[in-house]
Amino acid sequence: MKIRIDSYLPLTDVEGPGTRFCIWVQGCSIHCEGCANKHMWNPQEGTDFDVNEIVNLIEKYKDKIEGVTFLGGEPLEQIDAVSYISKEVQNMGLTVLVFTGYDYNEISAEEEIKELQKHIDILIDGKYEQDKRDFSRPWVGSSNQKYYFFSNKYNDDIIKSYKNKFEIRIDRHNKISVNGMGKFEELSDII
Ligand code: SF4
Numbered sequence: 001m002k003i004r005i006d007s008y009l010p011l012t013d014v015e016g017p018g019t020r021f022c023i024w025v026q027g028c029s030i031h032c033e034g035c036a037n038k039h040m041w042n043p044q045e046g047t048d049f050d051v052n053e054i055v056n057l058i059e060k061y062k063d064k065i066e067g068v069t070f071l072g073g074e075p076l077e078q079i080d081a082v083s084y085i086s087k088e089v090q091n092m093g094l095t096v097l098v099f100t101g102y103d104y105n106e107i108s109a110e111e112e113i114k115e116l117q118k119h120i121d122i123l124i125d126g127k128y129e130q131d132k133r134d135f136s137r138p139w140v141g142s143s144n145q146k147y148y149f150f151s152n153k154y155n156d157d158i159i160k161s162y163k164n165k166f167e168i169r170i171d172r173h174n175k176i177s178v179n180g181m182g183k184f185e186e187l188s189d190i191i
Contacts, residue, residue: 002048003081006040006073010061014165014180016097016122016139017154018066021058022179025082028074030101034130036141036184040073051081055088067095067121076100079112086119095153096120099139101127104148121151122159135182138162 006024009015015022024037026046040046058068068089075082075098086096096119104125107113117123126145134143138159147159166180166187178187 001051001081001084003051003054003078003085004043004046004048005054006037006046008054008057009179010057011064012069012167012179014139014167015071016067016069017095017158017162019064020067020069020097021061021065022069022071023054023085025070025072025075025078027077028072028101029077030074030127032101032128032130034133035128037073043077046073051084054085058085058089058094059092062092062094065094067097069097069099071099074101076102076107076113076116079116083112083116083119086116090119095122095151097122097124099124101125104146117150121149121153123148123150135164138164139181141181 004026006026008024009022011019012022013019024040026040027043028041031041070082082098089096098116098120100123102125104123124140124145124147129142129144132142132144135141147156149155164181166178166182169177178184
């Protein structure tokens with residue numbers, strides 16, 4: 001089975017609880033106004049990986065990470081691959097966080113969702129809504145988005161202990177990349 005992704009980061013501290021392996025899934029048909037990741041909308045772009053190749057990559061970092069985060073793009077538009085990788089990550093004793101632009105209450109009866117939630121710890125749902133822009137809660141950009149907990153590893157109190165942050169990376173070719181959540185426009189004064 002394949003998963004098409006935009007990119008991954010083996011170690012990041014700003015995309016969920018603790019240090020995480022983060023996967024930006026390619027393809028999203030939701031098209032929220034103000035989306036910061038429009039380059040991840042087209043499902044024909046990105047790179048195909050065998051799901052086991054991703055699992056093997058994660059395995060190499062398993063002693064350095066708390067878990068894996070899927071975002072995008074829209075992870076649930078490749079739900080079988082995301083479920084498969086999540087199950088393997090769970091078997092490694094790590095946690096899984098999945099973001100979706102869909103409303104969980106509208107999709108919770110679907111068999112694929114029920115299967116996925118057996119293997120993940122947190123689902124954060126909801127479109128990005130520009131008129132509800134709010135960075136007061138960790139990892140989310142609008143106040144309509146909600147956290148759902150499917151294991152006893154996390155809860156609202158644990159989530160509240162985290163703040164939104166950015167990471168700025170400069171590679172050996174002087175290419176700058178930024179990830180995290182917050183007012184990206186304010187970064188233009190720095191970079
Ligand atoms: S669901 Fe996420 S990736 Fe898709 S358009 Fe909305 S913000 Fe962008």
